[in-house]
Amino acid sequence: MKKILVAAALLFAGMTTTFAADRERPTTVGKLPAAAQQFLDTHFKGLTVAYAVEDPKIIGSEYEVVYTDRTQVDFENNGEWSSVERRYEAVPAAIVPEQIRNYLVGSSYPNAYITKIDRDKYAWEVELSNGLEIKFDRQFRVVEIDD
Structure with a gap:
């Protein structure tokens, strides 16, 4: 019986962590890691941010910033960029x-x-x-x- 309770508790903890890690939430550029803010300021200063999203992971978060011209920049937990996409340039x-x-x-x-x-x-x-x-x-x- 004890083994079943321990297994159920571990399963529940794993499911809770998984569900919590898959929820994106809106954020602002000012709340991004410093390296991400500096990257955006250096390369996309004249553009208007449409939205920014934080995607919590089990360890840390990933970030996505989308501009009104459909430019999209993705960042790792440490603020280093992982992807940059520009639709028209x-x-x-x-x-x-x-x-x-x-x-x-x-x-x-x-x-x-x-x-x-x-x-x-x-x-x-x-x-x-x-x-x-x-x-x-x-x-x-x-x-x-x-x-």
């Missing part, structure tokens, strides 16, 4: 690693610009204005091209 060149910029200039699509860039601890992925998606490993070698 190129992402800021300063956030694109030089190796990726050089690859695009030397490729067969030098006139296309980056509309979305994602990064994680394993890879970088860019989406170009012509719809092409290119995935790079951490050493900036192309590992996948998807049209």
Whole structure:
């Protein structure tokens, strides 16, 4: 009987944590981590924020900021950006690693610009204005091209 009660308590605690971790809540840019605030101030100063959302996780939170021109920036718990997407313009060149910029200039699509860039601890992925998606490993070698 004791084992059943312990198992039920652990199951209930796990379910509670899972449900609590999946609730997004509105926030303000002023409540984002300092690194995120500085990134937004540096690269998107002239844009108007439509909304910001905090997504609590079991450990920490992730953040999403959307501007009125549909630019979207996602941040990790520590305030480092993980994704930037611009619908109608190129992402800021300063956030694109030089190796990726050089690859695009030397490729067969030098006139296309980056509309979305994602990064994680394993890879970088860019989406170009012509719809092409290119995935790079951490050493900036192309590992996948998807049209």
